Amino acid sequence: MRRAGTIIAMVVVAIIAAIDIFLTTIDINRYRGSVQDDLTKRPGRKVTLGEMHLSVIPFRFVAHDVSIADEPAFRTEKPFLQAQELGVSARCDPAPSQRRVAGCTVDGQSLRGYSLRQGNWSGHPQP
Numbered sequence: 129m130r131r132a133g134t135i136i137a138m139v140v141v142a143i144i145a146a147i148d149i150f151l152t153t154i155d156i157n158r159y160r161g162s163v164q165d166d167l168t169k170r171p172g173r174k175v176t177l178g179e180m181h182l183s184v185i186p187f188r189f190v191a192h193d194v195s196i197a198d199e200p201a202f203r204t205e206k207p208f209l210q211a212q213e214l215g216v217s218a219r220c221d222p223a224p225s226q227r228r229v230a231g232c233t234v235d236g237q238s239l240r241g242y243s244l245r246q247g248n249w250s251g252h253p254q255p
Contacts, residue, residue, distance in 0.1 A: 144184065144185070147184055148184040148185075151182045151183070151184055152181075152182075154182065156180050156181065156182060156189075157179065157180050159180075160177055160180060163177060163180070164176065164177055171196070172199075172200070173196055173197045173198070173199065173200075173208065174195075174196075174197040175194075175195070175196050175197070176193075176194070176195040176196075177191040177192075177193070177194055178191060178192040178193030178194065179191070179192045179193070180192070186217045186230075187217060187218055188215050188216060188217035188218065188231075189215070189216045189217075189218075190213060190214070190215045190216075191213070191214045191215075192212065192213050192214075193211075193212065194209070194210070194211045194213070194214040194234075195207045195209070195210050195211075196208050196209040196210075207238075209234075209237065209238070210237065210238040211234045211235065211236055211237040211238075212235050212236030212237075213233075213234070213235040213236060214232070214233070214234055214235075215231075215232065215233040215234075215235075216229055216231075216232050217229070217230045217231045217232075218230060
């Protein structure tokens with residue numbers, strides 16, 4: 129019984145190690161352009177990403193030197209958000225169609241907010 133537990137533990141460790149090696153060999157930076165374009169379309173603000181990588185434990189996507197432009201109505205040159213590192217971890221659900229964000233970390237951030245006379249803030253999308 130004890131031997132079976134040891135074998136199962138070794139198999140689990142080997143699988144995790146194989147997944148980690150697989151993820152480190154994938155160059156996700158080649159997808160940077162399409163990821164930036166998709167992220168720019170959703171809020172309507174230019175998103176810029178630096179070096180990107182994946183990690184296994186916890187399963188998360190990490191991007192360095194992240195910048196999100198301000199709302200176009202504010203006509204400012206400075207970004208709404210700048211961060212040295214942005215990490216997004218995902219929760220694995222049984223149904224592959226259900227992707228959920230489990231957490232988001234932002235390190236070294238600079239967040240700017242502006243107000244227009246109409247009472248709109250740069251952090252909220254304009255109608």
